[in-house]
Amino acid sequence: MNRIVRFVFRAPVRLYDRGFGWLLGGRFLCLTHLGRKSGRMYRTVLEVVGRDSEEFVVVAGLGAGADWYRNIQAHPPVEVVVGRSRFPAEHRVLGEDEAVTVIAGYEHRHRLAGPVVRFALGKLLGWRYDGSDLARRRMARQLPLVGLRPRS
Numbered sequence: 001m002n003r004i005v006r007f008v009f010r011a012p013v014r015l016y017d018r019g020f021g022w023l024l025g026g027r028f029l030c031l032t033h034l035g036r037k038s039g040r041m042y043r044t045v046l047e048v049v050g051r052d053s054e055e056f057v058v059v060a061g062l063g064a065g066a067d068w069y070r071n072i073q074a075h076p077p078v079e080v081v082v083g084r085s086r087f088p089a090e091h092r093v094l095g096e097d098e099a100v101t102v103i104a105g106y107e108h109r110h111r112l113a114g115p116v117v118r119f120a121l122g123k124l125l126g127w128r129y130d131g132s133d134l135a136r137r138r139m140a141r142q143l144p145l146v147g148l149r150p151r152s
Contacts, residue, residue, distance in 0.1 A: 012045035022084045029056055029082040031089070031148065035067075036074035044068040048082070050102035055149040056082060057094065057102050061124055064144055072146070080148050087150040094147055099140035100133065107131055 015021050016030040024045075031044050046068075050057035060069040077089040094102065110117060114131065121129040125142055129135050 013043050016043065016045065016081055021081055024083075026051065026056075026083050029058065029080050029148070031058075031068060031072075031077055032079040032081075033068055033071040033077050034075040036071050041078065042068065042071065049106040049145070055147040056080065057145055057147050060144045060146060063142060069144060069146065076151075077148060089148050090151045091149075092147045094140075094145040096137060096140045099145040100136045102145055103136045103139065104133075 012021075012024065012028065013030065015023060021028075021030055026048060028045055028047055031046055033042055033044070034040070035042060044067075046058040048056050049059055060066045062069075064070070072091050077091050080087055080089040107114060107117065118129050118131055121139065125139060127138075129139060
């Protein structure tokens, strides 16, 4: 069973490995980062929850303890691949107000999937997420949102 679960969760990274990451379009990105202790290169596929002309925003869905999040706090991200674009990256952690705006925009763009999104967020957060402004603020304090952009 563990092998199956591992295969399923690693499948998106394998798409990027084989040059097919573009199939996931701009909805996902592949973040390459250095291990904070090992110095080893890791790749993590993350959903893009917000985007503007310069920056892609992702959520640390397992909170500030997520390995990729802790790694980029210790060392700058190495590279981001989105669709057919690849760039050396830098990051920033969004403030609460900006994170709430990004989350609200994501929910608006995916309103048909709202019940599923709220259910999944409730499981990640450990409390009933109802999509209210108060819940978004609580979520933004619990799950950091990170902006990734080309290094200047």
